[in-house]
Amino acid sequence: MGTHFMLFSPPPLTKPHQPLHLATPPFPLPQRHYTASRKLIRANRVHSTSKFGNFLDLNPQNQPQALDFDLLWCHPSDRSRFDVIIIGAGPAGLRLAEQVSLYGVKVCCVDPQPLSVWPNNYGVWVDEFESLGLENCLDRTWPMACVYVNDGRTKYLDRSYGRVSKRKLKERLIEVCVSNGVRFHKAKAWQIEHQEFESTVLCDDGTELKGSLVVDASGFGSSFIAYDKVRNHGFQIAHGILAEVDDHPFDLDKMVLMDWRDSHLGNEPYLRVTNSRFPTFLYAMPFSSNLIFLEETSLVSRPVLSYMEVKKRMVARVRHLGIRVKRVLEDEKCLIPMGGPLPRIPQDVMAFGGTSGLVHPSTGYMVARTMTVAPVVAFAIAQCLGSTRMIRGKQLYDKVWNSMWPIENRLVREFYSFGMETLLKLDLKGTTSFFDAFFDLKPYYWQGFLSSRLTLKEVVSLSISLFGHASNPSRFDIVTKCPVPLAKMMGNIALEYIG
Template sequence: MVTTTVTLFTPPPPTKATLPSFPLPKTHYTSSSSCSSTSRRFRVRAYSNTSKFGNFLHLKPAHQPEPLDFDLPWCHPSDRSRFDVIIIGSGPAGTRLAEQVSRYGIKVCCVDPDPLSMWPNNYGVWVDEFESIDLEDCLDKTWPMACVYINERKTKYLDRGYGRVSRKKLKQKLIEGCVSNGVKFHKGKVWQIQHQEFESTVLCDDGTELRGSLIIDASGFASTFVEYDKARNHGFQIAHGILAEVDDHPFDLDKMVLMDWRDSHMGNEPYLRANNSKFPTFLYAMPFSSNLIFLEETSLVSRPVLSYMEVKKRMVARLRHLGIRVNKILEDEKCLIPMGGPLPRIPQNVMAIGGTSGIVHPSTGYMVARTMAVAPCVATAIAECLGSTRMIRGKQLYAKIWNSMWPIESKLNRQFYSFGMETLLKLDLNGSRRFFDAFFDLKPYYWQGFLSSRLNLKELAWLSISLFGHASNRSRLDIVTKCPAPLAKMMGNIALEYIR
């Protein structure tokens, strides 16, 4: 799935080397050998590994994203370097929160090595998610339906609009909001944060010191500024994606392909097929025209992470089988998204939003729509603390802001979504097919609510009961034999949250 990654910072220490707290994932190393109409939709073609339909990985992206042409208000010494809120990172999470917080007249500074650089990844969202937060004008392409290929014989059609986010439109809209509300920007990397009782100091690599009442880390998964009190036992979603000009492709132009679990493309690749049966990947595709398409081979979740080279080889075999000849790669991307695992220690004196905050959907990897939606709630809490009365600082401030993002209900719901991830980790290709066959047979309210993190704990319990009722006998056996351990872990974690 297309998901989001935020600009990463590796803060250089001033005197001695330190290792980042984010653990490098272990990798699965596996051996391997090297339509616009209904009739076209199921047309797959097998070709030998010729130059016409062979390996396209040697092609280099034809374009590099250009930075925004915008006159930013920079932080100057005359500002006395004192702010209410300092946000580290100007990815989607940081820029959205800066735009929202500054609406209340709060003095905000964004620190980033290149605030105007274009975000590198493609973001896909359900249209209704962006409509609900008035960002539908930031979608550059929408599809009225999505489809899921369960196998060669069965396809699910989902009556829910899907869209690709225009990174330029979204960033420009958020930056314009920031500028009009008085946000200042500083171009640099943060390498250290020093905390006092009611104020913190941000030290940048250029020697600049910025002081603020609240520091917010929106710098991404590799951040060392946010602390955890539990081992970060993430699952990992890894994907290789390309925006490509092609001769032709077999997908309908009015449907995006949410998941294609077919493995017929591995018929002449026995080692690839065997490995895919154990650690499956699927194709995610957004067709823009008959000759332009975004394609992404995705491992939904694995622990340890699947080899990136394995994912690329499977994509080559798949496109060759589908008869998709890649003439030019306009953009390419590599996604590695940590999923699930524990939340950061709550509260603590650095607030987090985006990748390092635990907001990534543990079962799907979706993040950008939820980040856009939660930022106004966090901004309201900040305004209540740092507004005109200027009364709430220090520990009270940190607790209120963290709890605005992670109230008890959201923590409990996340335990259920993590349970879903732990279950998916135990499923092979056939198990995954059976699971999603039953999942997309649920009432739209439930599967849509699950994917968009909108269900409460009671509704999630009903979803589980309904899913078991829709499942095949083999899928029920998977649930009975593979779910007890993740279920027990979830129940234990929910009990701990209630005790706290």
């Protein structure tokens, strides 16, 4: 699909004619940013509540209903042994179960609530889901996206964007799983024990499940995956609401990928100072003139930005935009660890999804990438466990892990992580200058970067081109603030080659 963007000053706002909602992970979070005195915070809270902060007190009115499916349950009396046991029935776990089961491999999926509807809002580029045959799992699309760099500069991206229908995607994945004989067990995986060619998953209901391969797709908080290096993640944190409003100023044919404008903080000096150092942006999906998804997002910070800080900035922004929230239909809190080291490769539990390093280190995107990688990993599993000559143990682990993380993919991820480390060094002005130059690249490059589909050579070309398109202040930022991340990236690349 031919894609281009248009760059010009934003038109006057006119009224027009929507990751993860994650439980806080059990591993310790770093100390958060606290930048104001208690007195200032207390005063700000009173001011917000009395004038415009009431929507934070509105309870979500939509209560998602569980799916109505007749699953094939795994009963303890069956004493069944499986080829693959997948822990987690999120998008990653179900997608892999669906793909592995296509080869006739015997699969069991373990989850405390396998039929519950995911609480997250997932956004994807439409071409990503079209290439996977999943376009019917989108409940709304926008022909264009826009990025507000600042109050005087807006970029319009001619690339369709869509919101994933959580119910449609889960129904589709479960339907295939059921038709292919995937068994489900309603419990929480408690412990994993390994023998040379077999592993046992102990569940909190006392059930023991045995299989040749255990895949952990339970999310960031997993304790089953081992790391050789310190997990120095960056963190993306956001607060989002699906709201019924009187009206809003956004065009219905454009989703707002990023709104970095800070004019809403003109009367909030303390918020403006902290936003200048640790910036947040608005991500918005306008469904109609009276229905919109709004999410205030910290792209990445280390340590994680205070959640209260994010909500205060969102309140100020919504007020400035003249949006009066009548009802909150859904709300969500996103906390996404980004970057950091990959798990130890290989190891006797296969990671997939959030805990496997598939999250884009510079953007936080994961769903489309997970949908894309699952068939590759499933094929590697089927080659080992779907053949008459069973390949198990260390050979199995090595083949499956390296199907997801071949050497080139690991090196490309180092460049993406370098992008994250660069963003961590930038303030609001530096960040907006970075994205101004980034979306000035040829569409092939910025689209490929956001979709994690560039080769190593292409990523290097993108980096050179980005430096060439950057403003002089941005080049100065790169030269002065990025030597340490650059040296770290080169060191990690050298270690990958040596390893």
